[in-house]
Amino acid sequence: MALLERVATLIRANLNDMVDRAENPEKLLKQIILDMQNQFLQVKTQVAIAIADLHLLEKKKKENVDKEAEWMRKAELAVDKKQDDLARAALDRALGYKQFTASFDEQIADQRAQVEILKQSLQKLDAKLAEAHAKADLLIAQSRRARSMDKATTAQLAADDRNKVATLERMKTRIQRDEAIGQAKVEVIAGDDIEHRLNMLEKDDQIDKMLTELKERKALKA
Numbered sequence: 001m002a003l004l005e006r007v008a009t010l011i012r013a014n015l016n017d018m019v020d021r022a023e024n025p026e027k028l029l030k031q032i033i034l035d036m037q038n039q040f041l042q043v044k045t046q047v048a049i050a051i052a053d054l055h056l057l058e059k060k061k062k063e064n065v066d067k068e069a070e071w072m073r074k075a076e077l078a079v080d081k082k083q084d085d086l087a088r089a090a091l092d093r094a095l096g097y098k099q100f101t102a103s104f105d106e107q108i109a110d111q112r113a114q115v116e117i118l119k120q121s122l123q124k125l126d127a128k129l130a131e132a133h134a135k136a137d138l139l140i141a142q143s144r145r146a147r148s149m150d151k152a153t154t155a156q157l158a159a160d161d162r163n164k165v166a167t168l169e170r171m172k173t174r175i176q177r178d179e180a181i182g183q184a185k186v187e188v189i190a191g192d193d194i195e196h197r198l199n200m201l202e203k204d205d206q207i208d209k210m211l212t213e214l215k216e217r218k219a220l221k222a
Contacts, residue, residue: 032132
């Protein structure tokens with residue numbers, strides 16, 4: 001995901017080198033924190049979108065389940081009326097919705113996995129952002145004290161002061177991110193004409209069996 005790659009690139013930046021080369025370290029650190037906050041908001045938005053997509057898939061699945069049940073009801077009605085042709089047509093529609101439901105099950109599983117990965121990534125980014133913010137504030141305070149003590153030697157002090165270097169090094173600049181993988185895909189494999197005809201024969205046979213079972217159930221209820 002491009003967004004997560006941008007976040008990882010930002011966090012992997014060598015802040016020590018950037019601060020050492022900066023004419024205004026305080027301004028630089030503030031900008032880095034601002035960039036991280038912007039990326040956090042974007043990741044948070046992606047989490048919300050992924051959750052919304054999951055809910056949509058679940059809704060679509062329920063619609064297919066309801067439609068399958070409705071066509072099964074119509075098939076039973078057709079059997080009651082001795083209309084086998086209509087019953088077969090209704091069972092054909094019911095079978096189609098049943099197959100769609102199975103496809104949605106796969107998509108929902110993939111989407112749930114993606115949502116979980118995004119949530120975990122957001123939590124890690126939130127923790128890293130809070131840590132970076134606190135350490136940046138500390139570094140800014142140290143920088144201000146150093147300049148107030150002796151503006152003429154600030155650059156030299158920044159280079160020689162090992163305590164500052166240690167503080168900079170403690171600013172962890174790498175967020176270990178799990179990249180969101182997988183976007184639900186449904187692959188439709190189109191066969192040749194012979195395979196298509198064979199599939200239709202299998203489908204007709206399945207419908208014949210469903211019709212027979214339906215008639216048997218109706219006979220038992222009579």
